[in-house]
Amino acid sequence: MSDFNATDLHNPSTFFLMGFSGLEGSHVWISIPLCIMYAIAVLGNFTILFIVKKEPSLHEPMYYFLCMLAVTDLTMSTSILPKTLSIFWFNSREIYFSACLTQMFFLHCFTVAESGIFVAMALDRYVAICHPLRHSIILTNPMVAKIGLAVLLRGVMLALPYPLLAREWPYCRTNLIAHSYCKNIALVALACADSRVSNYYSLSVKFIVSGLDLFFITLSYSQILRVIFSLRTKDARLKTFGTCGTQLCAILVFYIPDLFSSVMHRLDHNVPQHVLILIANVYIVGPPMLHPIIYGMRTKQIQDRLFRLFTHKRT
Known part of the structure; x- marks a missing residue:
């Protein structure tokens, strides 16, 4: 643990994740809701x-x-939570530099990929509602596979510069990361080099992902709403809107915490550090927890299959 005070560093092989600094005595209690x-x-x-x-x-x-x-x-939350829980339960703070960069890459890659999936889901609803007769022709299985591959490749390409930039920085201040996982902004704070390139790149990715993706999602749903309101009967409007309402809830669950987390970090001088870390952890595990609940509660086909599954087991 003497490495905790190291200050004459260049490229340390290991870092130490501090978790919730100042709340070490509450780590077990904090871990319980995160684990659930x-x-x-x-x-x-x-x-x-x-x-x-x-x-x-x-x-x-x-x-x-x-x-x-x-x-x-699953991938996004699993890349973060097991290590975070090991800090809380076993005081296992040490993480290899390569593992830290890998964790950072997976986090950014699959965050970007998830945003792209929501764009694809919005496209699917747009074609299904606005061009129903062409849905099976446009969104064939090979096309869906190509869209999934494109979403993943975009995530990889946009996430790769984060660890590549971080690997080149000298770290001569400390090897203590004031976070519970290897968040890019926490690692940037430790670098003894000009990190403006990383900051500009982060802003660019934020614009590309949150800005453009939300624009295309909004455009798709504006066309969907136009078609829904043109339907003659109220029952038809409600039935059609129900097919995309579930996805709207899932989209809001993903983007609203991201927006809230970004705003809180812009106000980090007025917000306690442990609050920012808690928000960051909830953002990683919250949407993965809520998405299956939303689809399970609002999608009749999934409900029916679950019902048959449990009734079959009873019999």
Whole structure:
């Protein structure tokens, strides 16, 4: 633990994640809700994957994209939470520099990928509602696979510069990361070099992902709403809107915490550090926990399959 006070560093092989500095005595209590949320996220997303795989009627683009979302949620949360919980439970703070960079890459890659999946889901709803007769022609299985691959490749390309830049910086101040995982902004604070390139790049990615993706999602749903309000009967409008209302809830669950976290970091001089760290952890595990709950509660096909699954086990 003497390395905690190291100050004459250049490229340390290990870093130490400090967790919630100043609240070490409460680490176990903080870990309990995070652990419960992570367990629900893992169980819920694996349930979604199982149901879609076993139910032939769900083998269509909407549910393929939902499976992509589940895999992304599982990967994003699993890249962070196990190490965070080990800090809280076993005081296992040490992390190799290469593992830190890997964690950073996975976090950014799958955050970007998740945003892209929501764009793909919005496109699916747009085609299904605005051009229903062409839905099966446009969104074929090969096209869905290509969209999924493009979303993943975009995530990889946009996330790769983060660890590449961080690997080149000298670290001559300390090897203590004031966070519970390797967040880019926390690692930038330790570098003894001009980090403006990283800051500019982060802002660019934020604009590309949050800005452009939200623009395309808003554009898709504006066209969807135009078609819905043109329907003659109220029942038809409600039924059509119900097919995309679930996705709107999932989109809000993903983007609102991200926006809130960004605003809080801009006000970090007025917000305690442990509050920022808590918000960052909830943002990682919150959407993966809520997405399967939202789809389970609002999607009749998934509800029916779950009901048959449990009633079959009882009999």
